[in-house]
Structures are given as structure tokens and as C-alpha cells.
Amino acid sequence: xxxxxxxxxxxxxxxRTHLASLxxxxxxxxxxxxxxxxxxxGNLDAHLRKLSAAGYLHSRMVVKGRPQTIYSFSPSGKxxxxxxxxxxxxxxxxxxxxQGPPRQARLPG
Amino acid sequence: MGSCLHITNGDDAANTLKQFLSHDDVxxxxxxxxxxxxxxxxxxxxxxxxxxxxxAGPGIPYDQVLRDFQxxxxxxxxxxxxxxxxxxxxxxxxxxxxxLQILDWFASTRMTSNKLDIICVNAFPGxxxxxxxxxLDPAQMATLLDKRLPVxxxxxxxxxxxxxxxxxxxxxxxxxxxxxxxxxxxFMKEALTxxxxxxxxxxDGLGRTDRQILKxxxxxxxxxxxxxxxxxxxxxxxxxxxxxxxxHIQELCNVRQLLNCNPYGEFxxxxxxxxxxxxxxxxxxxxxxxGRQVLANxxxxxAFGEVDRWxxxxxxxxHKPRWRWDESARRxxxxxx
Numbered sequence: 175x176x177x178x179x180x181x182x183x184x185x186x187x188x189x190r191t192h193l194a195s196l197x198x199x200x201x202x203x204x205x206x207x208x209x210x211x212x213x214x215x216g217n218l219d220a221h222l223r224k225l226s227a228a229g230y231l232h233s234r235m236v237v238k239g240r241p242q243t244i245y246s247f248s249p250s251g252k253x254x255x256x257x258x259x260x261x262x263x264x265x266x267x268x269x270x271x272x273q274g275p276p277r278q279a280r281l282p283g
Numbered sequence: 284m285g286s287c288l289h290i291t292n293g294d295d296a297a298n299t300l301k302q303f304l305s306h307d308d309v310x311x312x313x314x315x316x317x318x319x320x321x322x323x324x325x326x327x328x329x330x331x332x333x334x335x336x337x338x339a340g341p342g343i344p345y346d347q348v349l350r351d352f353q354x355x356x357x358x359x360x361x362x363x364x365x366x367x368x369x370x371x372x373x374x375x376x377x378x379x380x381x382x383l384q385i386l387d388w389f390a391s392t393r394m395t396s397n398k399l400d401i402i403c404v405n406a407f408p409g410x411x412x413x414x415x416x417x418x419l420d421p422a423q424m425a426t427l428l429d430k431r432l433p434v435x436x437x438x439x440x441x442x443x444x445x446x447x448x449x450x451x452x453x454x455x456x457x458x459x460x461x462x463x464x465x466x467x468x469x470f471m472k473e474a475l476t477x478x479x480x481x482x483x484x485x486x487d488g489l490g491r492t493d494r495q496i497l498k499x500x501x502x503x504x505x506x507x508x509x510x511x512x513x514x515x516x517x518x519x520x521x522x523x524x525x526x527x528x529x530x531h532i533q534e535l536c537n538v539r540q541l542l543n544c545n546p547y548g549e550f551x552x553x554x555x556x557x558x559x560x561x562x563x564x565x566x567x568x569x570x571x572x573x574g575r576q577v578l579a580n581x582x583x584x585x586a587f588g589e590v591d592r593w594x595x596x597x598x599x600x601x602h603k604p605r606w607r608w609d610e611s612a613r614r615x616x617x618x619x620x
Contacts, residue, residue: 204350219350226357229308229364232301233354235294240342240554243351248308250286 178268179261182254184228189213190221194247194255201234201246230254288362290385291371292378295417296424300371303421308365310358313351314338316380317478318527320593323450327356327388337593342554359388367398369431373415374405374470376477376522382468383449386434386442399434402427405470405520414521438467445471450596454482454606454615457595473520479615481594482608487577488584490608492523492531493541497570497578500542505567507532507550529553532568539588541574585618 185194192211196202202210208218222245225231230251233243247255287307289300297311319337321330331352339345362368370385372378382403389399406413407423416424441463448460457475465471480491487494495517496510504513511528515521529552536542536550544550545567553563576582585601592599597606605618 204347215346219353222350222354223357226354227361229288229358229361231354231358232309233351234298234311235313235351239560240556243347249306250308253286 178265181261181265182258184224184230185255185258187221187224189217190224193218193221193225194251194258197245197247198252198255201244203242203244207245225251228254286365287367287369288365289369289371290359291416292373292381293417296371296415296419299416299419299421299424303425308358310355312381312385313355314381315377315524315527316384317377317481317522318530318593320598321450321595323447323452323596327359327384328353331356340554341552342556359385362389362392363394365398367400369428370399370401370403370434371416371427372401372403373413374403374474375415375520376474378403378415378522379468379471379474380449380478383442383446386439387446389434390439390443400431401434401438402430402432403468403470404430414515435467441465441467445475449475449478452596452598454479454594454597458615470520474522476613477520477522478594479608480610482597482606482615483585483590483599485607485609485616485618487580488586488607489577492528493535493584494578496528496531496535497541497574500568500570500574501578505569506564507553507566507568508564510568525553534592535574536568538591539573539584540571541577541584541587542568543571544568 185191189211193207196207196210204218208215211218213221222231228251230248232246232248232251236242236244287304288310289304289307290310290312291297291300292312294311294313297309300307300309314334315338320333322333325333332349335345335349335352339348370382372382382401404416404427407419410418410423444463445460445468448456451457457479461472461475477491483490484494489497492514495514499510499513504510507529508525510532511525514523514528529550532542533550533552536544542550547566550566550568551558551563553560555563570578573582573587577584577587585605590599590601599606607616607618609616
């Protein structure tokens, strides 16, 4: 069996995959991310820290009445997520190749 | 990873870097370090918790401030993953303190410094007066890449000493640090001397910024935004932003009562959620009798209000030791009375 590509563990976690998917579409505030992902503050904090600890997160401060931090992918985060998606696609393609065509459901009798 | 990380002093410079270094990561070192506590002996994580506690207030919840610090610190901890790291800073007090903190951290991690560079400038052709990197456009900023210097073991060793001195409860440790050979940090001496000028002066008990604010108000500059703008003229190396100036006004007004504020009787912060931007701007400051006496050297500011202010690792209170800055001798002393 051929070697399958390793997946980046930072992204290979269901909440962070969704989080990364949102960030790949553009920058978001903490509240936007929290509402879209339906997470508690503490939970989102923990996942953002994982991204930051890998160098994948950029932030900028905006002041509209009160200061707010806006998050986005850093360039290395953008590259790493693109690589993750590409490797995941390779694994799925591999699985599809060996799975064969979709089976028809058998009817009883 | 193999890419580059650029660490700089705040969002203005960071946003400019992002425009012309689109393949590299950028980390702004957000913290108005000239104000508030930096107690000795704490690691970066514990220091960030203290800083978040100090900086949080009306309109800025503690959790939000702490999160920003934690994400910043996590990104710094990822430094090992980068092929090159460049520090972009300028000459003023805030930037020199940021440099000390960051280089102290690198020294403590024992990460190889051979991939660490520094850009530190106090001028740029055609930009007069030069206050900082935030004034430069991307093309101007890009020219500074040629001024990169490698961070040496001497930088790291001095930064550890300087950072320990800044966080010491005894300000004489800063003076001792300033007597060292500081050639790797050509702007450090002037910057930290400006820090010492924030200690209450032997002449009137005021720190330099407080005195500048009282002087401006006595000359008729009465709106908070105008005071911030006019204060820039007093500084040869500008380090304090609007937030910092408003903290000073708040203490002069609400604690020491050297200033009076109309129409509320007390100065209300720009981030006060109950106050509109227009209401904030319309606040008008004037000297009280106390303020006039202090400004005329007829009274000492320490006689008014409970002092509770941190300058680095020094907690200034009404109790002993009462540290004072002697401007004529350019040294710190202890007030006897």
C-alpha cells in the first residue's frame, strides 16, 4: 500500500477544521467566530491558541467605539491549511479508488 | 516552516509590514509598557496576566485583553519554527522596553540567535519629525531591510540585565544598568532616562508627563484630545499614545484633584460605554487651586491624594520608600519627609 500524506494535527480536529475554513474565507472577530461555531468563549480561546502556537494566526486591533481584535490566517497559516486540504483530498481520492463504485441497496425477497 | 516572522511595536507598523511582506508572518507587540505594573520575577505568561488585569477596564473586558496577550505569547513561543526572525523597533521608551522584554525572552529560551535580526531606527530621510515606524509607507519601510543587524550574544545579555533592572522594585537598578556599556542599544540610555523622569520630581512631586499636562491646561489647552496632540511637542522621543495621556488626566483629575473636569466633575475615560465619542471630546479641563499651587512650586503633589502607580517594577505609594527624581542631578533619590 502506498504511503499516505501526513495530516497537520493543528487542523485535523473537527472544530479547528471548521475554524480554519471560516478563516480561509476572510477575517473574523471573536464574537463572529464564536457565534458561527457555536462555541463557548473558553473553547474558542483554546482552539485559537492552538492556531497561534503554530504561527498560523494574525490579528489586528480595530477601534470602533471600543477596541476589537480581528483574526485572520497568517501567510504560513494560509499555506498550511491549503496543504492540509490538498492532503486530505489525496486521502479521499485514494479511498475512493479502492472502494469501487457505490453499491446498490438490495431489496428483500 | 522555514518562513520569516517579523515582530514590531504595534498595529500601525504591523499593517505596513503585512503589505510588502505578504509571504511572512507578523506579530505586533501590543502593550503600552510605559504605564502600569511589571513586577519582578514573573515569566511572560504570569506577566501577561498582570498586564491584562491592569489594562482591562470599562469597555475592555479582562478576558478579551488576556486573550490577546495569550495569543501573542503563543505566537512568540512558535519562534523556533521560523527560519528567520526580524525585530522592527524605533528609538523611543516604549519600543526600547518592548525590545528588552522580547530579547530577554529569547535569551531565556536559549534559542539559537543566529536567525535573529534587529532593525532599530530613530530617523528616516524626509520624515521630520520622526516619531516612529507607523509614519512610513510600505516602500519606505522596505528600505529598512538593508539596515538589519544580527542580534548578538551581547544584545541578549544586556537585554536580560536591562529587563531585570526595569522590573526591579528599586529604581536605582535602572541607573546601574544605564552605567553599563550600552553600545548594542544606542537609544537605550535616553529612553530609560525618560522613564526615570516619570518618577515624582524632587521639585514638585510630579512626574514629567503630569507636569506637561498641567502646564498645557494652564495655557488654555483644555480638551483631552487637544492635550494629547499638544503633548507631542514636549517630547523629543514620543512614546505615549492617547490612552496613556488619558490615564494621566484621569489620575490628575479624579484622584489628586489637581484638575477639574466639566461637565461631569470627574474625567471620564474614552472607552466608558456610557459616554459617546462627542461627549468624551467635549470634556473640558481646568486647574484647581491645588493644581495651580503645585505648578507654581508652592505645594508638593504628593500631599494630594493616595498615590498608587507602577513604573516598571516600582510600586509608587504614599508609603516609604518615596522615590524621587532629581532632574538637576539626573538621579533618583529617596524623599525623607
